[in-house]
Amino acid sequence: DAxxxxxxxxxxxxxxxxxxxxxxxxxxxxxxxxxxxxxxLGLRLIYYxxxxxxxNKGEISDGYSVSRQAQAKFSLSLESAIPNQxxxxxxxxxxxxxxxxxxxxxxxxxxxxV
Amino acid sequence: GEDVEQSLFLSVREGDSSxxxxxxxDSSSTYLxxxxxxxGAGLQLLTYIFSNMDMKQDxxxxxxxxxxxKHLSLRIADTQTGDSAIYFCAEWATGKAGTALIFGKGTTLxxxx
Numbered sequence: 447d448a449x450x451x452x453x454x455x456x457x458x459x460x461x462x463x464x465x466x467x468x469x470x471x472x473x474x475x476x477x478x479x480x481x482x483x484x485x486x487l488g489l490r491l492i493y494y495x496x497x498x499x500x501x502n503k504g505e506i507s508d509g510y511s512v513s514r515q516a517q518a519k520f521s522l523s524l525e526s527a528i529p530n531q532x533x534x535x536x537x538x539x540x541x542x543x544x545x546x547x548x549x550x551x552x553x554x555x556x557x558x559x560v
Numbered sequence: 561g562e563d564v565e566q567s568l569f570l571s572v573r574e575g576d577s578s579x580x581x582x583x584x585x586d587s588s589s590t591y592l593x594x595x596x597x598x599x600g601a602g603l604q605l606l607t608y609i610f611s612n613m614d615m616k617q618d619x620x621x622x623x624x625x626x627x628x629x630k631h632l633s634l635r636i637a638d639t640q641t642g643d644s645a646i647y648f649c650a651e652w653a654t655g656k657a658g659t660a661l662i663f664g665k666g667t668t669l670x671x672x673x
Binding site: 479481486487488489491494504536538540543546548549550551552553554 | 568591593595601602603604605608610648650652659660661662663664665666
């Protein structure tokens with residue numbers, strides 16, 4: 447099994463719908479992150495969490511919300527999806543800040559909003 | 561604020577060396593990373609370098625760090641078609657995105673046979 451699992455892998459949804467992307471990890475890491483990837487824009491941070499009671503906005507949090515249900519689970523929600531939220535979404539975990547380990551990434555969720 | 565810049569494309573022939581360059585802005589960064597993303601896949605950590613090092617070599621990969629110029633490079637020796645991917649430079653930074661890895665836009669490496 448993968449260390450960081452994202453579901454679903456692919457999703458097509460309609461404008462205005464609420465959608466949740468899920469992430470679970472078996473790494474035992476406290477820190478979890480959500481990024482979106484757009485062609486030519488690289489990865490941009492949406493939200494991150496350092497533990498279950500700690501949630502922080504990233505660079506582009508508008509239109510998104512998150513829930514840290516447990517150390518191992520971090521979900522990203524789009525309350526009312528819009529077409530410019532079409533992107534590849536990645537969840538990642540880290541052992542701490544800095545260090546030689548960087549992030550462990552999930553395989554990504556490709557979201558299309560029509 | 562923090563920022564990481566990379567050129568977007570690089571094209572090389574199989575067997576040649578590839579050099580991917582990156583500049584970063586946070587002089588307090590202690591670790592700098594290179595990630596590789598193959599088509600349809602997530603990002604995998606390729607290598608990293610600690611800021612008190614100038615160079616790190618790992619098989620076909622050589623990372624060079626110039627702290628004065630805030631310049632990081634990744635050299636791939638004897639480039640193979642399987643090296644075709646997007647390569648991301650990243651640094652730990654504290655700023656508008658909180659304390660997290662800040663990624664460059666990625667360099668797409670195309671290897672022709």
